[in-house]
Amino acid sequence: MNGTRGALSEMNGRVDNAFSAAIDRIHVAHGVGRMALLLVVTFGFFAVLRPEIFLNSVNLQNIGIAAPEIGVLALALMLAMLTGGIDLSVVSIANGAAITVSSIYTHFATTQGADAAASMTPLVLLAGLAVGALLGAVNGVLISMVGITPILATLGTMQVFNGLALVWTGGVTISGAPAALRSLGSTAVAGVPVLALVLLVAAALVAVLVNRTPIGRKVQLQGANPVASTYSGISKRATLMTTYVTSGLLAGVAGLMFLARNPSASADYGSSYVLLVIVIVVLGGTNPNGGSATVLGVLLAAVTLQVVSSGFTALRLSAYEYAIAQGVILVGVMVLDQVKFRRRRGRRAMSGTAAPEPATSAPTH
Amino acid sequence: MTVTATPVLEVRDIVKTYGGVHALDGVSLSLAPGEVHCLAGENGSGKSTLIKIISGVERADSGAITIDGTTHGHLTPNEAIRSGVQVIYQDFSLFPNLSAAENIAMLSELAERRVLSSRSRIRAAAQRVVDDLGLSLDLDAEVERLSVADRQLIAICRALVNDAKVLIMDEPTTALTYSEVQRLFVIVRRLQQRGVAIVFVSHKLDEVLAISQRLTVLRNGRVVESGDASGYTRRAVSKAMTGRDVSETRLVNDVAPDAPQLLEVEHLSRAGGFDDVSFALRAGEILGITGLLGSGRSEIAEAVFGINPADSGRILVQGKPRRIASIHDAVDAGIGYVPEDRLTQGLFLDIPIAENMVAASLDAYRTRFGLLDRRRIRRSIADLFGRLRIQAPNSSAVVRSLSGGNAQRVVLAKWLDRKPAILLLNGPTVGVDVGSKEEIVTILREQAAAGMGIVVISDDIPELVSCCHRILIIHDGHVVAELAGDDIDADEIQRRMAA
Numbered sequence: 113m114n115g116t117r118g119a120l121s122e123m124n125g126r127v128d129n130a131f132s133a134a135i136d137r138i139h140v141a142h143g144v145g146r147m148a149l150l151l152v153v154t155f156g157f158f159a160v161l162r163p164e165i166f167l168n169s170v171n172l173q174n175i176g177i178a179a180p181e182i183g184v185l186a187l188a189l190m191l192a193m194l195t196g197g198i199d200l201s202v203v204s205i206a207n208g209a210a211i212t213v214s215s216i217y218t219h220f221a222t223t224q225g226a227d228a229a230a231s232m233t234p235l236v237l238l239a240g241l242a243v244g245a246l247l248g249a250v251n252g253v254l255i256s257m258v259g260i261t262p263i264l265a266t267l268g269t270m271q272v273f274n275g276l277a278l279v280w281t282g283g284v285t286i287s288g289a290p291a292a293l294r295s296l297g298s299t300a301v302a303g304v305p306v307l308a309l310v311l312l313v314a315a316a317l318v319a320v321l322v323n324r325t326p327i328g329r330k331v332q333l334q335g336a337n338p339v340a341s342t343y344s345g346i347s348k349r350a351t352l353m354t355t356y357v358t359s360g361l362l363a364g365v366a367g368l369m370f371l372a373r374n375p376s377a378s379a380d381y382g383s384s385y386v387l388l389v390i391v392i393v394v395l396g397g398t399n400p401n402g403g404s405a406t407v408l409g410v411l412l413a414a415v416t417l418q419v420v421s422s423g424f425t426a427l428r429l430s431a432y433e434y435a436i437a438q439g440v441i442l443v444g445v446m447v448l449d450q451v452k453f454r455r456r457r458g459r460r461a462m463s464g465t466a467a468p469e470p471a472t473s474a475p476t477h
Numbered sequence: 478m479t480v481t482a483t484p485v486l487e488v489r490d491i492v493k494t495y496g497g498v499h500a501l502d503g504v505s506l507s508l509a510p511g512e513v514h515c516l517a518g519e520n521g522s523g524k525s526t527l528i529k530i531i532s533g534v535e536r537a538d539s540g541a542i543t544i545d546g547t548t549h550g551h552l553t554p555n556e557a558i559r560s561g562v563q564v565i566y567q568d569f570s571l572f573p574n575l576s577a578a579e580n581i582a583m584l585s586e587l588a589e590r591r592v593l594s595s596r597s598r599i600r601a602a603a604q605r606v607v608d609d610l611g612l613s614l615d616l617d618a619e620v621e622r623l624s625v626a627d628r629q630l631i632a633i634c635r636a637l638v639n640d641a642k643v644l645i646m647d648e649p650t651t652a653l654t655y656s657e658v659q660r661l662f663v664i665v666r667r668l669q670q671r672g673v674a675i676v677f678v679s680h681k682l683d684e685v686l687a688i689s690q691r692l693t694v695l696r697n698g699r700v701v702e703s704g705d706a707s708g709y710t711r712r713a714v715s716k717a718m719t720g721r722d723v724s725e726t727r728l729v730n731d732v733a734p735d736a737p738q739l740l741e742v743e744h745l746s747r748a749g750g751f752d753d754v755s756f757a758l759r760a761g762e763i764l765g766i767t768g769l770l771g772s773g774r775s776e777i778a779e780a781v782f783g784i785n786p787a788d789s790g791r792i793l794v795q796g797k798p799r800r801i802a803s804i805h806d807a808v809d810a811g812i813g814y815v816p817e818d819r820l821t822q823g824l825f826l827d828i829p830i831a832e833n834m835v836a837a838s839l840d841a842y843r844t845r846f847g848l849l850d851r852r853r854i855r856r857s858i859a860d861l862f863g864r865l866r867i868q869a870p871n872s873s874a875v876v877r878s879l880s881g882g883n884a885q886r887v888v889l890a891k892w893l894d895r896k897p898a899i900l901l902l903n904g905p906t907v908g909v910d911v912g913s914k915e916e917i918v919t920i921l922r923e924q925a926a927a928g929m930g931i932v933v934i935s936d937d938i939p940e941l942v943s944c945c946h947r948i949l950i951i952h953d954g955h956v957v958a959e960l961a962g963d964d965i966d967a968d969e970i971q972r973r974m975a976a
Contacts, residue, residue, distance in 0.1 A: 320848070324848045325843075325847060325848055326839035326842065326849060329832070329839050329849065333828070336825040337821070337824070339821050340821065340822055340825050340836075341825075343804060344836045344837040344891065345807075345837055345895075346836070346837075347805050403825075404827075
């Protein structure tokens with residue numbers, strides 16, 4: 113009796129797993145499929161319009177070098193958005209990390225010579241990442257302990273971090289970056305820029321963190337329903353703190369990537385990135401209210417927008433027109449989302465899978 | 478008052494299905510002006526659905542609704558209100574930050590589409606209704622400062638400003654004390670004299686039978702009894718509601734004499750909630766805590782689970798004093814809590830069932846490398862799915878798609894997977910259909926038999942009688958009685974609750 117039941121439940125479990133795997137695939141396909149399509153369409157569009165410029169290997173190489181830093185920033189923001197929050201300070205944190213690395217390195221190089229400075233490179237880079245994590249922790253404290261709304265907290269810290277960087281640098285661009293970092297920025301392995309590999313590794317780590325670790329799942333649950341997650345004994349403080357520190361750390365990585373591309377740092381580098389990164393994260397299928405996100409979708413969205421950007425350059429359109437395009441793409445995709453959502457809801461209402469008795473508004477006994 | 482008058486409301490052969498389930502299966506009902514009609518039925522019997530259809534919130538699949546001589550094929554909420562149908566839900570749907578007068582008259586003022594609203598006109602309109610009913614209400618007080626009974630009166634006044642001909646009241650007496658109920662009934666009689674037809678939706682049979690002229694009992698979407706209220710006893714109605722004699726179902730396992738104390742609550746107090754509450758719970762025991770809404774029964778559970786921690790007193794878990802200042806502390810100490818509001822507090826609606834089930838126990842699945850052991854998770858989920866007999870296509874379905882009973886089982890699964898020593902359940906079968914209700918109680922008995930300590934907070938007395946070893950009765954924040962064994966009796970509990 114017990115044996116058959118065990119076998120049955122095992123079979124049940126197996127059938128169930130096949131089911132859930134299939135559903136997972138479809139679920140992923142929602143954000144990812146859409147972005148893959150959009151990527152192919154935009155790429156094709158510019159390739160047809162201006163093949164001689166757009167398909168030029170220099171241009172393609174440029175996409176591969178410029179997209180990664182934005183991609184890493186997008187991952188940082190995606191984590192915050194997964195909890196239902198946002199991190200507007202990612203670009204400021206990245207600049208903070210870049211400025212830290214550049215200043216420390218130049219300081220060593222001028223006081224102790226280039227060789228000594230070169231041998232200090234790993235430490236200097238770690239200092240940059242530490243600044244990223246530290247600034248992320250500031251956000252984390254404000255949001256998880258003081259209880260400030262993420263959008264206001266990070267709007268404030270964005271200004272503060274930015275201001276500190278301005279004061280520190282005196283508002284000018286400082287130059288100098290470890291040689292090892294610079295060479296990474298211009299190296300490619302089998303035609304793939306190292307920076308792109310860095311993005312892929314970061315993405316893989318974030319995907320594992322979010323989907324395969326207890327804390328990652330808690331972050332998702334926190335975003336899906338903060339009240340229910342508190343009532344399940346999940347510490348809001350720990351999940352939010354982890355989220356914003358990780359987000360800061362990723363922003364620090366992006367800061368190092370800034371330096372690898374271009375051995376100079378300034379407080380106002382990438383000032384147009386904040387909105388761009390929000391667009392990418394939302395396009396990539398992240399629910400702005402929290403609870404769900406796909407790393408692959410965000411990656412594809414980052415590449416897509418870089419394709420649009422360089423396509424616009426190929427067409428000799430201005431940065432302003434690119435900004436308009438960003439907005440149009442974002443609004444367009446959101447409108448499509450709403451249309452799909454309504455249709456699905458309409459179907460559900462008709463077939464009526466809802467519970468016959470509502471439990472919240474008017475419980476009857 | 479003659480009942481021969483043409484009915485003010487008549488519904489005929491209403492059918493409503495949700496995904497193949499008949500919520501209503503050919504229900505008819507008619508109301509004469511000035512009649513008080515009791516609509517009784519268990520959870521899931523279709524009472525709420527019927528009210529929603531009469532008020533135009535939901536559309537019937539077939540059937541007709543005639544209000545005041547006009548037949549509506551498909552009634553909209555606006556038409557229902559204009560024809561004089563008003564519903565007072567359990568939460569009254571008032572604006573807590575507005576004054577009583579504004580709550581009473583604001584909506585009708587808005588409906589007149591004037592460019593500017595006038596404070597004095599609103600005040601006057603509200604005063605007129607209050608005087609009409611001979612009430613004494615502080616019209617300038619903010620509603621959130623008023624008692625539950627006063628809020629109810631405000632909701633009634635608001636309905637009257639809107640010229641209610643049919644007033645439907647959902648569970649109007651749940652939150653009221655005995656004397657407040659009497660006051661409500663005086664007003665109900667005044668409304669009757671003005672020709673307003675009143676529908677009482679309730680399961681508090683004693684009270685309702687006292688004031689109703691007619692009675693309709695729904696079970697599984699059908700009318701099983703309908704007639705003159707005077708012809709029914711409480712027992713007959715309750716049998717009609719459940720289809721069986723409820724008192725026979727008491728089934729309690731013996732607690733081993735040497736079972737250890739799992740929870741000891743000593744002199745627990747919280748200002749405005751409860752005062753000097755002490756009780757203990759042994760392994761294998763099911764303890765019931767009951768009282769009227771607002772008596773403090775929920776607040777006690779919320780303090781033990783750290784939602785609103787107590788101001789003073791001690792909580793010992795498995796013999797050790799524990800400081801419980803947050804939910805996290807309580808869960809750490811080995812306490813689980815199935816909340817009354819399961820949709821917002823218990824579940825992640827847009828997330829698969831499987832992920833809901835492990836939401837409270839993720840850390841237990843950590844492998845050596847800090848990753849989640851997905852095979853073990855899958856095994857637990859398959860096991861819980863079968864053990865709790867959850868009806869869903871598969872464990873990847875989102876919880877939103879489940880019925881009340883199945884959703885509640887997912888909340889239970891979440892805690893069973895965590896394996897707490899003590900499980901508190903607040904209103905575990907609210908909004909759950911009759912079949913699931915029994916199964917949930919059975920699951921609780923099984924868990925208790927396996928050594929868990931269980932506390933059920935509920936005002937569903939038959940349910941408490943059916944499964945509790947002991948029952949604490951809370952009144953005004955104090956434990957006023959503790960019944961055990963053969964002393965547990967539904968009538969006795971009801972009497973002590975209202976005292």
